[in-house]
Amino acid sequence: MYKSLMDSLRIQRRVIWALMMREVITRFGRENLGVLWLIAEPMMFTLGVTALWTSAGMNHGSSLPIVAFAITGYSSVLLWRNAVNRCNSGIQSNASLLYHRNVRVIDVFVTRVSLEMAGATASFIILATFFSAIGWIAPPEDPLLVVAGWLMLAWFGAALAMVIGAGTAYSEIVDRLWHPASYLLFPLSGAAFMVDWLPASLQKVVLILPMVHGVELVREGYFGATVRTHHDMAYMATINLVLTLLGLFLVRDAGKRVGSR
Template sequence: MQYGDQTTFRQSLAIQCRVINALLMREIITRYGRNNIGFLWLFVEPMVMTLLIVLFWRYIRADAFSTLNIVAFAITGYPLMMMWRNASNRAIGAISANISLLYHRNVRVLDTLFARMLLEIAGATIAQIVLMGFFIAIGWMNMPHDTFYMLLAWLLMAMFAIGLGLIICSIAQEIEAFGKIWGTLSFVMFPLSGAMFFVHAIPSQYHHYVLWVPMIHGTEMFRHGYFGSTVITYENPWYLLICNLVLLFVGLLMVKHFSKGIEPS
């Protein structure tokens, strides 16, 4: 790559970063406003949902049936699920909410999608960190066994959330009814995410079928990072990475295809 090409690439990257940043700020102000706690709702919403689930599991004393820390089990499963579910749900309305901005030369359809999904990923990430820190501080959870492995699992699931969001948005653009029912479909997929079980807990003859689901590998990997050798997990990071790359490739092609027919209004 020549020096001139490097300069052009850096300039383009700087412009792209400014566009995404501007769209993120606009999304925060539009969605949460400047009143009350404002942008703090970005992570308060997923945090409250996860907290309610954790308190429910603890209230019914689910840990009485297992030596596993039920609070840690819930915290290491539900925020991951909420990240990909919320990212795909929000991606559907990204274009209609920002279509007037497409008049600007540097704003593309893909930018509006990335901005919304990155916002949801950021909210889930902050909620995860705050809740884990809080429960560790009050003694309901222990320190993670392998933080780096947990971080790697989170990044892989963030990639999955983006790839899935691109595809879901593209389908919703072609089939309007799909956009309306995806919220329900994604909720139905919740039990398949691995948030409510370990693969080791189900009969071994079904492991082969269950492990075709990419989200399960992310959840198993995240929990392996937290619990360490005290639990048995069946994650395959390479399988999840390959699924993510396929989703991203297909999603980008689909967005490129329907973007040609989008006219700013």
């Protein structure tokens, strides 16, 4: 039984690796920066927002450094949003591969989520390290809290990616609805504000969104006692768990639907 399990894991590893290589070559090619675009894209977006905020003198009515505020906010959003966006078209663009015996829908999603999250994480680390080295921002007050918040956001992104990605196997309406929904969620995600800056009535509304709790925890770890944060990790973990279970169920059923076509 142990040997059979190890054989299955080796096959799974080869499948995931092959899908990653195919995804990287298809998206980025073999020339210019190649796979480095996976890191460069989120870095360029975050730097663009940071430059705009800095040039406009937008400090959001607080003493927080704009650069650190933008990096912690927009990097966190890109972590979960990019993963969902890539899985949204995962089944359609890999439909031919799903007829291979060892390739499953879950493999496609794991591949895409892993690549997007690796790129967003590397972008965040590089930007934070660089700006800390040149003295523009201070290092995080509590790196463990930053990591905890980051992992919770990654879990949320992976779970939501499975739900949305598998949902496209049922109807293309899911794909059409997600795009406007992602734009609406972006300004509500906590990237551009702290919950404490909002009126009490609005705080209760935005805290319904689980990703806001994760961003608040990241910023608590980064800025420490200089900010007052509002988060409930038990609530976020519960939502993440529900999304994960729903996502796994939908992924399994989506695989059956694809295989029966």
